[in-house]
Amino acid sequence: MDVIHHAIWVSDLDRVVSFYVDELGLTQTKEFESGDGATNVFVAGESDVELQFKHEAGRTVDRTEDGVYDHVAIAVEDTDAEVERLCENGSATLTRGPLDSGGADARVAFIEDPEGNGIELVEEFE
Numbered sequence: 048m049d050v051i052h053h054a055i056w057v058s059d060l061d062r063v064v065s066f067y068v069d070e071l072g073l074t075q076t077k078e079f080e081s082g083d084g085a086t087n088v089f090v091a092g093e094s095d096v097e098l099q100f101k102h103e104a105g106r107t108v109d110r111t112e113d114g115v116y117d118h119v120a121i122a123v124e125d126t127d128a129e130v131e132r133l134c135e136n137g138s139a140t141l142t143r144g145p146l147d148s149g150g151a152d153a154r155v156a157f158i159e160d161p162e163g164n165g166i167e168l169v170e171e172f173e
Contacts, residue, residue: 052089052097053119055164060102062161064088067098070138071121092121108162118157118165126154126170133158139166 057063067073073090076097081087084103091097098119123129126145133139142165144156154170 049095051095052099054099054101055116055119056101056103056106056108057162057164058102058106058108059162060086060088060100063100063164064090066138066160067100070133070136073098073121116164118167120167120169123168123170126156126168129168130156130158 064075067090068075073092076089076091078086078088081101085101086103088100088102089097090100130141130145134141139158139160142157142159145154145168146156147153148155151169152172154172156168158166158168160166
């Protein structure tokens, strides 16, 4: 077994996809309308794991009721530089860090995307 994607409901699909593609540098891999009427956009980095963003016009996404989503971890070259870049231009909000995590053997920071979804930026120690 393997993880292939993580699906996240969003209110503003264009804004979220723009953040992940334009700001984080991921690539949009596909887009389609599913049988439930939702627009689905997938993005990915260098691995085979994708993020799936689901959007349905008129649907309100309430992070307190829509599940137990915590965060998506994204590998970066320089955690501090990415936090500075993303927070300085206003596309992300820093919630914790940057800090060295002995347990993760990495320098990490936690940010939120434009919809408040948690992202962990991970710079693995060499």
